[in-house]
Amino acid sequence: MAIKQISDAELAVMRLLWQESPLTLAQIRGELLKTTAWNHSTIKTLVFRLRDKGVIEPLDKYGAGQYVPLVTEDEYVLAAEKAVLDKFGSAKKLAMAMVRNGHLTDADIEELRDYFRLEGERNG
Amino acid sequence: MAIKQISDAELAVMRLLWQESPLTLAQIRGELLKTTAWNHSTIKTLVFRLRDKGVIEPLDKYGAGQYVPLVTEDEYVLAAEKAVLDKFGSAKKLAMAMVRNGHLTDADIEELRDYFRLEGERNG
DNA sequence: GTGCTTATTCTACATTAGTAATCTAAGTTT
DNA sequence: AAACTTAGATTACTAATGTAGAATAAGCAC
Numbered sequence: 001m002a003i004k005q006i007s008d009a010e011l012a013v014m015r016l017l018w019q020e021s022p023l024t025l026a027q028i029r030g031e032l033l034k035t036t037a038w039n040h041s042t043i044k045t046l047v048f049r050l051r052d053k054g055v056i057e058p059l060d061k062y063g064a065g066q067y068v069p070l071v072t073e074d075e076y077v078l079a080a081e082k083a084v085l086d087k088f089g090s091a092k093k094l095a096m097a098m099v100r101n102g103h104l105t106d107a108d109i110e111e112l113r114d115y116f117r118l119e120g121e122r123n124g
Numbered sequence: 125m126a127i128k129q130i131s132d133a134e135l136a137v138m139r140l141l142w143q144e145s146p147l148t149l150a151q152i153r154g155e156l157l158k159t160t161a162w163n164h165s166t167i168k169t170l171v172f173r174l175r176d177k178g179v180i181e182p183l184d185k186y187g188a189g190q191y192v193p194l195v196t197e198d199e200y201v202l203a204a205e206k207a208v209l210d211k212f213g214s215a216k217k218l219a220m221a222m223v224r225n226g227h228l229t230d231a232d233i234e235e236l237r238d239y240f241r242l243e244g245e246r247n248g
Numbered sequence: 249g250t251g252c253t254t255a256t257t258c259t260a261c262a263t264t265a266g267t268a269a270t271c272t273a274a275g276t277t278t
Numbered sequence: 279a280a281a282c283t284t285a286g287a288t289t290a291c292t293a294a295t296g297t298a299g300a301a302t303a304a305g306c307a308c
Binding site for chain 3: 129131132133134162163164165166168169170173
């Protein structure tokens with residue numbers, strides 16, 4: 001059931017909804033305008049495209065126009081990770097780039113180790 | 125100077141050139157046809173677009189039509205990492221997704237720790 | 249219930265990417 | 279040198295994305 005491609009601009013909308021939902025178009029607009037200069041129409045287009053892609057949904061037709069995500073951030077991240085790996089020779093190369101660019105810290109790596117163990121246990 | 129966007133299809137060409145260069149169009153085609161069914165024209169388009177973007181270069185005009193990369197894989201990976209992080213809340217989230225999807229192994233994580241230390245030393 | 253505001257739908261236009269054909273120029277073969 | 283093969287340039291078409299306007303419908307304010 002591969003999650004349809006979510007574009008960069010659309011992702012900004014998803015981020016809001018993952019943080020808090022439902023949100024109305026007006027609320028989404030309000031939030032986005034804090035960080036972007038997107039036109040109302042543009043924001044509407046993004047929301048409607050997301051709906052058309054089936055990753056968000058209005059709570060009820062002609063209600064308050066509130067939207068909720070149908071895909072969790074986790075699901076999206078897992079799907080996106082696969083797509084993204086193609087761009088790097090391997091996960092390791094990507095991880096090293098993250099370290100080299102200072103985006104993955106010491107603490108992150110320690111957490112990763114723990115996380116890896118937990119995953120190992122969970123999956124036997 | 126930001127490396128221009130390299131598309132997925134173009135990246136397949138870059139991979140070959142990073143492995144071995146210079147390569148002629150014919151060699152590139154030969155390699156790509158092992159893994160894709162792309163038309164000759166398509167492959168030429170990819171090579172020419174890469175050249176237009178300034179990331180590869182013919183060794184000499186009207187020589188044997190040999191191409192060399194002007195950007196190393198390392199440079200590309202570091203630039204791409206930044207672009208890619210936008211898609212995930214944080215490097216940590218991406219790394220965890222890599223673990224969860226089984227793309228980042230135990231050994232990789234150990235290597236990352238070592239790598240982190242080395243980087244730390246290098247940068248004081 | 250008339251007007252203002254907002255949501256929904258539809259349409260649009262530029263750019264990039266994936267895919268490819270055509271035309272021309274040059275090199276290779278015989 | 280005529281034919282074949284290839285490289286390079288130009289052009290094209292489709293889908294996705296970023297960006298946005300226009301038309302329509304519905305809800306709210308007074």
